[in-house]
Amino acid sequence: MDQQHQRIVKVINQLIDAPDSEVTSELISNSMNALTRYAVEHFKAEEAMLAESHYSDLEGHRKQHKEYRRKVVELVDDAKAQSDHVPEAMLQFIRDWWVSHILEEDMKYRHLFEQKV
Ligand SMILES: [Fe+2]
Numbered sequence: 079m080d081q082q083h084q085r086i087v088k089v090i091n092q093l094i095d096a097p098d099s100e101v102t103s104e105l106i107s108n109s110m111n112a113l114t115r116y117a118v119e120h121f122k123a124e125e126a127m128l129a130e131s132h133y134s135d136l137e138g139h140r141k142q143h144k145e146y147r148r149k150v151v152e153l154v155d156d157a158k159a160q161s162d163h164v165p166e167a168m169l170q171f172i173r174d175w176w177v178s179h180i181l182e183e184d185m186k187y188r189h190l191f192e193q194k195v
């Protein structure tokens with residue numbers, strides 16, 4: 079799980095840190111596609127793992143993943159509408175969401191796996 083988190087945060091940071099001259103719509107759409115793929119894979123793996131361990135708040139956690147996906151779809155649609163604009167607010171939302179989700183929500187299930195690490 080941690081490796082998947084790192085991979086996701088890395089894609090986001092690369093996009094945020096890229097100099098303006100290198101940010102093309104192609105770079106944005108490639109990164110967003112990769113990010114969506116990693117996120118979907120990750121949510122699926124994490125939810126399966128939590129279900130297997132009978133995590134008590136699986137439904138709540140699943141809801142947060144779902145809400146993230148809904149919000150990102152909305153932001154991506156907005157960004158497409160203003161084509162050549164770099165969606166700074168979108169990247170910011172995505173980065174903030176992952177950082178707080180990983181540090182707060184994902185930490186809540188950590189004790190279930192502590193003995194296996
Ligand atoms: Fe999660």
Ligand SMILES: [Fe+2]
Nearest residue numbers: 083124180184
């Ligand atoms: Fe996670």
